[in-house]
Amino acid sequence: MPITILIFIDGLGWGPADPATNPQHTYGGEVFRLPEPQAALAQPAPAFGGGWARAIDAVLGVPGIPQSATGQTTLLSGVNSQAAIGKHLTGFPNDDLRAILLEHSVLRTLTMRGVPARFLNAFRPRFWELSREKQLTLSATTVANLAADLPFFTMDDVAAGRSIYQDFTNADLISRGFDLPPLTADEAGHVLGRAARAGGFTLYEYFLSDKAGHTGEAAVIAGELVKLDAFVRAVLAELAAELAAGDAQVLLTSDHGNLEDATTRRHTTNPVPLLAWGARARDVTAGITRLDQVTPAIVARHAAR
Secondary structure (H helix, E strand, C coil): CCEEEEEEECCCCCCCCCCCCCHHHCCCCCCCCCCCHHHHHHCCEEEHHHEEEEEEECCCCCCCCCCHHHHHHHHHHCCCHHHHHCCCCCCCCCHHHHHHHHHHCHHHHHHHCCCCEEECEECCHHHHHCCHHHHCCCCHHHHHHHHCCCCCECHHHHHCCCCECCCCCCHHHHHCCCCCCCCCHHHHHHHHHHHHCCCEEEEEEECHHHHHHHHCCHHHHHHHHHHHHHHHHHHHHHCHHHHHHCCEEEEEECCCECCCCCCCCCCECCCEEEEEEECCHHHHHHCCCEHHHHHHHHHHHHHCC
């Protein structure tokens, strides 16, 4: 069965390759050190580890600066949600965006077609104290999973190495009193890779990147990039055999720009990167120029098998 991972990194744009403004060119790693975006808007560019990268449009013809609610709904549904509601919306999805996710969530679409799917982020116990109606007012990823009626992972799954938290180091959970071991970014990446080996589609969301971008502090942003660099490397290492055989595909993208420009604390109108490794990596990046084309590509990959 094909393996597909979508690593969603909130607030990861593709800006000019200027070390004076772009921490992706000073953090010391390679995964996110991307070339000038202009060339990659026209065609895929080689990326770290034999992957391919494409700069894709997150504005989608709607005036203004891309935001989380619309960008994430678009990414996870394949519907141009910005155009559907006529604006870029920050925060969590509103009623209109929830309706799009409840019908078109990539998790729902794949599940209805018999493809195993999982949202790997673990949730704290308080999540289950909420009614479904309240849960539906939370993040786009949460709504996307509810749309598919898939289970959510728990703290027990984190302890057993079956899942990872939104802060994959567990530092936040430990500070809240949870009895969990600290994880390195490398260890967390291997957890994601092992979980995805079950086949089908695996989604993981990381949003501390956007929080770092909103600080406007290059050192804070660099710290997140260092962790994410090690995390992605570990995912690729865990699935090295499957990637080489063409059985696995790892995709990484974002909802809007932010941390690629340390001169502002706001989101940007820069394109976002689509990085791909493994099965047909160059072809998939060649065929995607916009954020609303990611989910259709994932669905098509599994429909073809």
